Amino acid sequence: AQSVTQPDIHITVSEGASLELRCNYSYGATPYLFWYVQSPGQGLQLLLKYFSGDTLVQGIKGFEAEFKRSQSSFNLRKPSVHWSDAAEYFCAVGATNNNDMRFGAGTRLTVKP
């Protein structure tokens, strides 16, 4: 079965600084990859997804992610973080045969003023 590792449990960045959240996956075929954001007390909101094609994916709220097959990675980036970006971020990998999706443990982002 597929799996996801998010190596960073907690990251703190200053407002206006750039951000990169790491995600590594394990799957035997070409994966479907997702980044979700979860604010306190809220459900999961999809930031972006990769199914095929261009390996650099643009999402909502100014986020982007790059699929690197050779590194089994799908890191999330944002050039300038806003205070409202403080939240929990989850990377997920979907199987191509059954819609099964597995989530990483999440990275909590704190934004300093």
Added chain:
Amino acid sequence: EAGVAQSPRYKIIEKRQSVAFWCNPISGHATLYWYQQILGQGPKLLIQFQNNGVVDDSQLPKDRFSAERLKGVDSTLKIQPAKLEDSAVYLCASSLSPSGRYNEQFFGPGTRLTVL
């Protein structure tokens, strides 16, 4: 388009009591999922329905958890009896259909369960 609806949003019970959660998926979505999200962890799939049939319940603790989707639309997840370790957020998601191609899952706001 209305999103995935869940109720209640919050529930506090004592251990050994029973509890039920309700989910109404997006209209027309054939596939429905229940996830358990324990504090500090990512969501874990409990059960997946395709219409009113179970596709995957391999991670559902069947000695105490049950779920149904009788008419292929809304669904109920029940815990009986609850344990302290069941404290979590229970997320419901839906997608159009898993067959043929991958279908994006849309999540509801979740039900936060606290077992005392």
